[in-house]
Amino acid sequence: MKHNFSAGPSILPKEVFQQASDGILNFNDLELSVLEISHRSKDFVEVLDRSVALVKDLLNLPDTHKPLFLTGGASSQFFMAPMNLLAASDTAHYVDTGSWSTKAIKEAKLYGEVNVLASSKEDKFSYIPKDYAKPTSGTYLHLTSNNTIYGTQYAEFPESAIPIVCDMSSDIFSRPIDPDAFGLIYAGAQKNMGPAGTTLVIVNEEMLGKVDRDIPTMLDYRTHIKKNSAFNTPPVFPIYVSMLVMEWVQKNGGVKMMQQRNEEKADLMYGEIDRNPLFRGVAAKEDRSKMNATFILNNAELEEHFLQACKKANCVGLKGHRSVGGFRASMYNALPIESVRVLVEVMQEFEGTHG
Amino acid sequence: MKHNFSAGPSILPKEVFQQASDGILNFNDLELSVLEISHRSKDFVEVLDRSVALVKDLLNLPDTHKPLFLTGGASSQFFMAPMNLLAASDTAHYVDTGSWSTKAIKEAKLYGEVNVLASSKEDKFSYIPKDYAKPTSGTYLHLTSNNTIYGTQYAEFPESAIPIVCDMSSDIFSRPIDPDAFGLIYAGAQKNMGPAGTTLVIVNEEMLGKVDRDIPTMLDYRTHIKKNSAFNTPPVFPIYVSMLVMEWVQKNGGVKMMQQRNEEKADLMYGEIDRNPLFRGVAAKEDRSKMNATFILNNAELEEHFLQACKKANCVGLKGHRSVGGFRASMYNALPIESVRVLVEVMQEFEGTHG
Numbered sequence: 001m002k003h004n005f006s007a008g009p010s011i012l013p014k015e016v017f018q019q020a021s022d023g024i025l026n027f028n029d030l031e032l033s034v035l036e037i038s039h040r041s042k043d044f045v046e047v048l049d050r051s052v053a054l055v056k057d058l059l060n061l062p063d064t065h066k067p068l069f070l071t072g073g074a075s076s077q078f079f080m081a082p083m084n085l086l087a088a089s090d091t092a093h094y095v096d097t098g099s100w101s102t103k104a105i106k107e108a109k110l111y112g113e114v115n116v117l118a119s120s121k122e123d124k125f126s127y128i129p130k131d132y133a134k135p136t137s138g139t140y141l142h143l144t145s146n147n148t149i150y151g152t153q154y155a156e157f158p159e160s161a162i163p164i165v166c167d168m169s170s171d172i173f174s175r176p177i178d179p180d181a182f183g184l185i186y187a188g189a190q191k192n193m194g195p196a197g198t199t200l201v202i203v204n205e206e207m208l209g210k211v212d213r214d215i216p217t218m219l220d221y222r223t224h225i226k227k228n229s230a231f232n233t234p235p236v237f238p239i240y241v242s243m244l245v246m247e248w249v250q251k252n253g254g255v256k257m258m259q260q261r262n263e264e265k266a267d268l269m270y271g272e273i274d275r276n277p278l279f280r281g282v283a284a285k286e287d288r289s290k291m292n293a294t295f296i297l298n299n300a301e302l303e304e305h306f307l308q309a310c311k312k313a314n315c316v317g318l319k320g321h322r323s324v325g326g327f328r329a330s331m332y333n334a335l336p337i338e339s340v341r342v343l344v345e346v347m348q349e350f351e352g353t354h355g
Numbered sequence: 356m357k358h359n360f361s362a363g364p365s366i367l368p369k370e371v372f373q374q375a376s377d378g379i380l381n382f383n384d385l386e387l388s389v390l391e392i393s394h395r396s397k398d399f400v401e402v403l404d405r406s407v408a409l410v411k412d413l414l415n416l417p418d419t420h421k422p423l424f425l426t427g428g429a430s431s432q433f434f435m436a437p438m439n440l441l442a443a444s445d446t447a448h449y450v451d452t453g454s455w456s457t458k459a460i461k462e463a464k465l466y467g468e469v470n471v472l473a474s475s476k477e478d479k480f481s482y483i484p485k486d487y488a489k490p491t492s493g494t495y496l497h498l499t500s501n502n503t504i505y506g507t508q509y510a511e512f513p514e515s516a517i518p519i520v521c522d523m524s525s526d527i528f529s530r531p532i533d534p535d536a537f538g539l540i541y542a543g544a545q546k547n548m549g550p551a552g553t554t555l556v557i558v559n560e561e562m563l564g565k566v567d568r569d570i571p572t573m574l575d576y577r578t579h580i581k582k583n584s585a586f587n588t589p590p591v592f593p594i595y596v597s598m599l600v601m602e603w604v605q606k607n608g609g610v611k612m613m614q615q616r617n618e619e620k621a622d623l624m625y626g627e628i629d630r631n632p633l634f635r636g637v638a639a640k641e642d643r644s645k646m647n648a649t650f651i652l653n654n655a656e657l658e659e660h661f662l663q664a665c666k667k668a669n670c671v672g673l674k675g676h677r678s679v680g681g682f683r684a685s686m687y688n689a690l691p692i693e694s695v696r697v698l699v700e701v702m703q704e705f706e707g708t709h710g
Contacts (some may be wrong), residue, residue, distance in 0.1 A: 231426045237552060238593070
């Protein structure tokens with residue numbers, strides 16, 4: 001068995017792989033593959049309805065907040081959010097916590113005034129800025145809740161007088177949230193929700209209808225709300241697998257239990273990073289991500305040796321992002337704590353050999 | 356075994372279902388699921404490269420024509436094509452052959468001058484207009500090569516002095532084409548290419564860089580050309596399965612053999628529609644689609660009986676689109692001729708019972 005620490009696309013629950021594999025040969029006992037059924041069939045409409053219901057249930061959404069299953073990744077939401085929400089003469093506020101925020105800021109500038117409240121760029125995005133005047137006006141405050149590359153995460157979201165628009169691609173369903181604080185949440189599926197190929201968007205309807213630009217039909221959130229994410233053929237299989245993953249989350253105690261498991265895994269992982277004299281963490285301690293632990297070897301020359309030791313123990317996906325270097329242990333919902341234990345053992349043995 | 360005549364998502368080769376199902380449990384002997392590997396991993400980069408090579412090979416593309424694997428369906432190409440190609444002061448010509456063309460026309464109007472050369476709307480889109488003055492100027496001529504709803508298809512594409520932009524969602528890889536005639540080809544995967552969730556775009560680079568509007572990064576074809584369809588996380592699994600389907604096409608003689616098989620199936624199907632006194636075809640004979648045969652019962656009261664007879668013989672997906680009624684037998688590349696034989700037998704037995 002491999003221990004998959006990949007940053008995304010990433011590990012999903014083992015039982016989901018089995019269900020998905022079975023569904024490709026015979027879905028719902030139809031003697032048809034889930035890949036060959038119509039998106040208008042009763043069986044797929046049920047998948048879509050159930051997926052929407054699961055999002056609402058897991059995140060405790062009020063009726064104003066509509067879950068949509070779109071495509072194009074979070075990268076498409078970087079422009080779709082301001083295109084749908086931000087009038088040309090209005091201002092949106094952004095906090096720049098890394099590569100994804102930076103891209104979101106770039107796209108938003110095509111649509112309205114963009115005010116960058118704070119950035120940790122000068123410190124290689126190793127912390128989450130908190131010391132800035134909170135906006136009292138403007139259309140929304142944009143945040144990236146978890147930064148996969150740098151291993152930082154908002155432990156708490158800031159209080160905000162205006163709706164928060166949040167990229168939760170890499171930590172959705174990893175903990176409870178207060179949905180009322182959010183005007184829009186978006187997340188590429190391929191970390192905690194499912195395989196690559198669908199993007200969850202949760203939009204508070206009250207945010208919509210306030211811009212007067214022409215929006216192509218497929219880019220208008222209202223199209224997809226009205227048609228329950230089936231205006232055109234949705235990505236059937238990625239949505240199906242996302243449903244299976246959300247069912248697994250629900251069966252395993254919901255986002256509250258996910259949070260507890262994720263904290264246990266993070267404690268174990270960061271505990272070893274802090275204890276082991278060969279390693280050190282990259283991100284500011286109070287902003288450490290529970291999803292992606294970034295760390296380096298004090299002696300960079302040992303990097304290749306360590307990756308080899310990981311590989312020997314079946315731990316894969318640990319190479320850090322090229323812009324940060326070192327290592328990254330991604331510990332999404334589906335990663336069992338046993339995998340973290342194995343990695344910690346590898347680090348301890350490595351200390352024995354190279355310490 | 357079911358005979359799947361669904362209009363899309365639709366039947367794919369049986370061996371592809373098996374390969375896809377296996378890949379979800381253990382991809383390339385990595386002991387990892389294809390759903391959990393990084394899109395930057397060597398194994399997936401190979402899938403992407405191979406998919407691009409297969410498109411080039413199957414359609415005999417010149418180097419100017421770049422295959423891209425995007426998302427958002429053909430519905431997103433309705434606006435992306437004019438957004439990328441059509442300057443505000445220039446004209447694009449459209450032929451309106453049904454619901455999809457109509458939607459493409461609507462979106463194009465957001466970007467430049469749109470001239471509708473011809474339409475068969477007044478005759479319920481039952482034929483392909485051919486009697487119109489071919490444009491001698493303008494940016495492109497937009498065509499929908501096959502119309503799933505009405506069961507019409509261009510038997511031959513018109514000679515055009517300007518590049519053709521073509522929606523080939525429902526007949527790509529069903530026959531050889533002359534790529535030089537096309538400035539842009541797009542196709543949602545979920546008929547002849549793969550499962551829902553990716554969209555093939557083939558763009559002649561010479562068409563690009565001629566508009567001066569701001570284009571969001573994700574909507575700019577140049578972004579995806581430059582990054583080989585991996586600017587952001589692409590839809591890994593839909594692309595993987597598309598690759599498997601294209602390999603199957605190649606192994607089975609390429610698009611030339613597909614054409615021959617499709618003609619055999621269509622001959623059998625339309626032969627029975629024309630012979631059987633209970634049924635009649637919907638589309639003009641010379642424009643009949645080899646992908647989707649639309650037909651009705653002369654006595655509409657027997658419709659439910661016929662669908663029941665089909666079901667009993669394991670023939671599914673035959674109900675016609677609500678806007679046309681009657682029946683639709685979709686016969687994409689992967690549908691075996693045996694399935695058409697079974698359906699023809701059902702029609703013959705139905706004649707015996709109700710004739």
